[in-house]
Amino acid sequence: MQQYDEALFEYYQIPRKYEFLIPSFLSDAQIDLIMLMGHEIMEHEQLVGLIHEKMSFQVSFPDRFIADSYHDTILDKVISEEGKLCYKLGEFYNRIACCARYEYDKWVLLDEKVRFELDQYILSEYLARGVDETITQCMNGGIDPKGRINEFIDLEDAKNIIDHASAYVFQFRCDCRSYVHRCDNPLDNCIHFGKPHINSPADRGHGKRLTKEEAFEVCRQANKHGLMQNFELHSGGICNCCACCCIPIRTSIIKGSNHIWPIPKAFIEIDQGKCIKCGKCVKICHFGALSKEKGQDSPVVYDKEKCRGCTLCYPNCPSEAIKLVDKREVKYQNLDEDH
Ligand code: SF4
Ligand code: SF4
Ligand code: SF4
Incomplete structure (x- = not known):
C-alpha cells in the first residue's frame, strides 16, 4: 500500500x-x-x-x-x-457524504462491508457533532430551539412550511440512503430552503432548484411511497425518510428518544367501524406500531408505545379509518431566512 x-x-x-x-x-x-x-x-x-x-x-x-x-x-x-x-x-467526513451522494460510480466500487462501516462512522459523527447533546437535553425536558431539533410533520405542515419558505427551494440526494441502500426508496427527496450559503451543497453546485409546487409534489409522492416527512428547522429542510437508512431516526432508536426526538406530530385512533382491514397501515408503519393477526376479519391493533407520531399511516388509509389525535402545531416562523 x-x-x-x-x-x-x-x-x-x-x-x-x-x-x-x-x-x-x-x-x-x-x-x-x-x-x-x-x-x-x-x-x-x-x-x-x-x-x-x-x-x-x-x-x-x-x-x-x-x-x-x-x-x-x-x-x-x-x-x-x-x-x-x-x-x-x-474535511474527510464531508467527502464521504459527497462521494456517496454525487460520485456514485466511485462509491459502488467500495466493498459493501466498507460502505456499512462508513455508514456507522457517519452515524457516530452525527451524534458527536451536537445531536447527542440536543437529544439528551430534550430527554431531560429542555428543548433548545437553536439545537438540532427534528420533528415529524404531516403533509399539511409540509405544504405550509414550503409556502412560508424562502423562494430558494432545492432538492438534494438523500445521503442516508446513499450509503448502503438498505431499501429501494427514491433517493432525490431532501428538500432545503434558503439562499445557498457558503459550504452548503447548493453553493458547491449540487442539487436542483425547484418551484414550491414541485417541492410539495416531491413530499406528496414520497409520502405515497411510504416515506415519513421530517422537518429540520436548524438546517431549513424537509426530509422524506425511511427508518432503515435514516441516520436521525436510527440515532433516535439508539438513544431511546421515542416520543421526544424526533418530536411526534400526532398519535392516532382507528375507527374499527370504518376499517376495511386491508392491512395497508400495518405494512406502511416503519415502527411496528400497527399489527393484525392473520385472517380477513381480524382487527388492526395500535400500540401507542411503539408509535412515533409520524402520521404516515393517516393519509395512506384508503377508507379514512385513521384519525389523528394530540396533534402538535408546527411553528413556521423565520423559514424565509437563509439557513
Ligand atoms: S434525514 Fe431522511 S431524507 Fe434526509 S438524508 Fe436522511 S433519510 Fe434521507
Ligand atoms: S389502512 Fe385503514 S382500512 Fe386498511 S387496515 Fe389500516 S386502518 Fe384499516
Ligand atoms: S402508527 Fe404511528 S408510527 Fe406508525 S405510521 Fe402511524 S403514526 Fe407513524
Missing part, C-alpha cells in the same frame, strides 16, 4: 483507520493541493498562485481546479475578518 505523509491525515482530518480509502476518495492532484495548503486560509488569487507555482501536477485551469475542489469538498470557503472570500481545506 502506498505510504502517505503523516500531515495528510492531520490536514484533511482523515481517521488513520481509513488510510486504505485515500486512493478511492482523493486524486493525486487533490492530495498535492492538501499537502500544499495545510492549515492555511487563502484568498482566491493566493490559491491560484500556489497552484501555478508549487503544485507538482500541471493544472491548466486553476480557477476550474479550485471550483472542482470546492464542489468535491476538498476545499471549504471561509469569510476572512476583512470580509473577503477565502478558502481552506475541507
Whole structure:
C-alpha cells in the first residue's frame, strides 16, 4: 500500500483507520493541493498562485481546479475578518457524504462491508457533532430551539412550511440512503430552503432548484411511497425518510428518544367501524406500531408505545379509518431566512 505523509491525515482530518480509502476518495492532484495548503486560509488569487507555482501536477485551469475542489469538498470557503472570500481545506467526513451522494460510480466500487462501516462512522459523527447533546437535553425536558431539533410533520405542515419558505427551494440526494441502500426508496427527496450559503451543497453546485409546487409534489409522492416527512428547522429542510437508512431516526432508536426526538406530530385512533382491514397501515408503519393477526376479519391493533407520531399511516388509509389525535402545531416562523 502506498505510504502517505503523516500531515495528510492531520490536514484533511482523515481517521488513520481509513488510510486504505485515500486512493478511492482523493486524486493525486487533490492530495498535492492538501499537502500544499495545510492549515492555511487563502484568498482566491493566493490559491491560484500556489497552484501555478508549487503544485507538482500541471493544472491548466486553476480557477476550474479550485471550483472542482470546492464542489468535491476538498476545499471549504471561509469569510476572512476583512470580509473577503477565502478558502481552506475541507474535511474527510464531508467527502464521504459527497462521494456517496454525487460520485456514485466511485462509491459502488467500495466493498459493501466498507460502505456499512462508513455508514456507522457517519452515524457516530452525527451524534458527536451536537445531536447527542440536543437529544439528551430534550430527554431531560429542555428543548433548545437553536439545537438540532427534528420533528415529524404531516403533509399539511409540509405544504405550509414550503409556502412560508424562502423562494430558494432545492432538492438534494438523500445521503442516508446513499450509503448502503438498505431499501429501494427514491433517493432525490431532501428538500432545503434558503439562499445557498457558503459550504452548503447548493453553493458547491449540487442539487436542483425547484418551484414550491414541485417541492410539495416531491413530499406528496414520497409520502405515497411510504416515506415519513421530517422537518429540520436548524438546517431549513424537509426530509422524506425511511427508518432503515435514516441516520436521525436510527440515532433516535439508539438513544431511546421515542416520543421526544424526533418530536411526534400526532398519535392516532382507528375507527374499527370504518376499517376495511386491508392491512395497508400495518405494512406502511416503519415502527411496528400497527399489527393484525392473520385472517380477513381480524382487527388492526395500535400500540401507542411503539408509535412515533409520524402520521404516515393517516393519509395512506384508503377508507379514512385513521384519525389523528394530540396533534402538535408546527411553528413556521423565520423559514424565509437563509439557513
Ligand atoms: S434525514 Fe431522511 S431524507 Fe434526509 S438524508 Fe436522511 S433519510 Fe434521507
Ligand atoms: S389502512 Fe385503514 S382500512 Fe386498511 S387496515 Fe389500516 S386502518 Fe384499516
Ligand atoms: S402508527 Fe404511528 S408510527 Fe406508525 S405510521 Fe402511524 S403514526 Fe407513524
